[in-house]
Amino acid sequence: MPPTAYHAPETIEQAVNLLSGDASARPLAGGTDLVVQIRSGRAAPGAIVDLKRIAKLREIRREGEGFAIGAAVPCTALKDNAALAAAWPGVVEAANLIGSVQVRNRATMAGNLCNASPAADSVPALVAAGATCIVVGPSGEREVSVEQIPAGPGATSLKSGEFVAEIRLPGPAKGGSDAYLRSIPRTEMDIAVVGAGASIALDGNGTCTAARISIGAAAPTVLLVEDAGKALVGTKLDDAAIDKMMEAVRAACNPIDDKRGTAEYRTAMAGILAKRVVQIACERAGGNS
Amino acid sequence: MSKIHVTTTVNGDEREFLCTPGQTLLDVLRGELGMTGSKEGCGSGDCGACTVVLDGEMVCSCLVLAGEAQGRSVSTIEGVAEGSQLHPIQQKFLEHAALQCGFCTPGFIVAAKSLLDRNPDPTETEVRYWLAGNLCRCTGYDKIIKAVMDAAAELRQERTAA
Numbered sequence: 001m002p003p004t005a006y007h008a009p010e011t012i013e014q015a016v017n018l019l020s021g022d023a024s025a026r027p028l029a030g031g032t033d034l035v036v037q038i039r040s041g042r043a044a045p046g047a048i049v050d051l052k053r054i055a056k057l058r059e060i061r062r063e064g065e066g067f068a069i070g071a072a073v074p075c076t077a078l079k080d081n082a083a084l085a086a087a088w089p090g091v092v093e094a095a096n097l098i099g100s101v102q103v104r105n106r107a108t109m110a111g112n113l114c115n116a117s118p119a120a121d122s123v124p125a126l127v128a129a130g131a132t133c134i135v136v137g138p139s140g141e142r143e144v145s146v147e148q149i150p151a152g153p154g155a156t157s158l159k160s161g162e163f164v165a166e167i168r169l170p171g172p173a174k175g176g177s178d179a180y181l182r183s184i185p186r187t188e189m190d191i192a193v194v195g196a197g198a199s200i201a202l203d204g205n206g207t208c209t210a211a212r213i214s215i216g217a218a219a220p221t222v223l224l225v226e227d228a229g230k231a232l233v234g235t236k237l238d239d240a241a242i243d244k245m246m247e248a249v250r251a252a253c254n255p256i257d258d259k260r261g262t263a264e265y266r267t268a269m270a271g272i273l274a275k276r277v278v279q280i281a282c283e284r285a286g287g288n289s
Numbered sequence: 290m291s292k293i294h295v296t297t298t299v300n301g302d303e304r305e306f307l308c309t310p311g312q313t314l315l316d317v318l319r320g321e322l323g324m325t326g327s328k329e330g331c332g333s334g335d336c337g338a339c340t341v342v343l344d345g346e347m348v349c350s351c352l353v354l355a356g357e358a359q360g361r362s363v364s365t366i367e368g369v370a371e372g373s374q375l376h377p378i379q380q381k382f383l384e385h386a387a388l389q390c391g392f393c394t395p396g397f398i399v400a401a402k403s404l405l406d407r408n409p410d411p412t413e414t415e416v417r418y419w420l421a422g423n424l425c426r427c428t429g430y431d432k433i434i435k436a437v438m439d440a441a442a443e444l445r446q447e448r449t450a451a
């Protein structure tokens with residue numbers, strides 16, 4: 001069944017009312033997942049609630065030391081915000097690995113997150129960065145960590161009528177930076193076989209003071225691997241600490257076997273990508289200390 | 290099902306149409322508006338044959354709902370030439386034989402123009418990355434890249450001459 005209504009509300013309140021008043025309604029951001037799914041029959045929303053006419057959802061704001069990114073901001077606009085790109089280069093790069101320029105001019109990070117693919121490229125970077133979401137709905141507003149949104153492939157923890165209004169990134173830690181890498185057979189236009197994100201902070205002596213490691217396409221949802229971060233904190237990122245971090249990443253993996261890669265390959269690569277993103281984040285952090 | 294009434298600007302002209310909530314901008318351009326230059330290669334965002342410029346940014350019109358075009362500005366391949374005067378990118382595609390069946394060509398030209406409008410002097414690598422969302426099954430891409438590089442050089446010359 002094709003959708004029977006298209007709404008373009010101009011306020012968050014109108015969008016909440018439209019979504020909570022109709023169980024078959026779905027939010028539309030860039031449409032680069034939703035329109036494809038409607039056309040292939042994988043999704044059949046009764047009504048479409050386009051979030052892109054809500055001015056507040058189209059802006060990137062400073063929020064204290066950090067940033068608030070509206071749910072309708074396309075990935076290419078993230079690159080154009082110099083302060084954001086300097087503070088969170090890994091997040092901005094991850095979002096700009098998605099699809100082609102045509103796709104990134106429409107695709108949003110909130111849509112990437114709420115589509116809930118385990119291979120979504122911006123999500124491991126957001127999780128590593130410690131990003132949160134402002135979720136709005138019929139019972140008001142709540143703030144949840146990004147890793148709490150996906151519940152399984154294609155499923156989220158959002159309740160009926162709720163949607164993500166913005167994604168918040170903290171200010172980067174002193175001496176901190178981030179990175180994201182994915183493994184794909186070509187350089188553009190492909191889905192991650194496995195991906196890894198890291199956010200690392202170093203003190204003046206090169207001792208790691210904070211570390212968050214996440215992996216994508218290695219389990220039914222993007223994972224925050226807390227043990228991997230713990231293996232690095234308090235060390236100078238010597239080989240033994242890196243090995244322990246990689247071991248924690250591999251232990252957290254629970255991937256599928258499919259045409260893109262075997263479970264064994266994904267598990268091994270997750271460890272290797274985690275090592276590489278830690279190295280890149282550290283090089284970047286060195287420049288920030 | 291009630292139809293949506295949309296008023297939008299296409300290649301500088303105000304156009305009106307009726308569409309269903311699920312119809313795409315590509316469907317309406319090719320159907321209701323009779324502008325068949327934009328092609329449907331895949332309908333899923335993969336091939337770029339449907340590329341148009343929406344409010345200054347290139348997008349796949351197969352992934353834009355027609356209702357979203359209300360009050361927006363759309364530029365298509367039909368607006369690239371000035372009357373019978375081909376745009377330098379179009380001329381260079383002919384000179385370099387950068388097309389065989391031609392199905393991908395409108396999308397490549399709209400995408401290449403979008404690049405050269407903002408970056409008059411791209412490197413070959415920049416051109417290749419920018420056009421990564423446009424697929425061609427015939428040419429092997431090399432002639433397309435050469436045509437775009439050559440068109441960029443000519444446009445730079447025209448600019449300095451002007």
Ligand SMILES: Cc1cc2nc3c(=O)[nH]c(=O)nc-3n(C[C@H](O)[C@H](O)[C@H](O)COP(=O)(O)OP(=O)(O)OC[C@H]3O[C@@H](n4cnc5c(N)ncnc54)[C@H](O)[C@@H]3O)c2cc1C
Nearest residue numbers: 029030031032033034099108111112114120121163164334
């Ligand atoms: C050719 C092509 C290549 C692609 N390549 C990649 C890739 O390399 N990496 C990658 O990760 N993805 C890729 N994708 C998938 C897609 O582009 C991304 O997942 C994108 O970020 C989705 O964002 P969107 O704004 O277009 O979401 P939409 O399609 O608008 O929405 C996606 C889903 O999330 C819901 N939703 C949207 N916004 C919200 C919100 N604010 N709150 C609650 N729910 C919401 C929608 O109802 C829908 O279910 C590709 C897609 C295409 C067509």
Ligand code: FES
Nearest residue numbers: 330331332337351
């Ligand atoms: S038809 Fe739109 S990208 Fe292929």
Ligand code: FES
Nearest residue numbers: 389390425426427
């Ligand atoms: S010329 Fe045939 S697809 Fe490009």
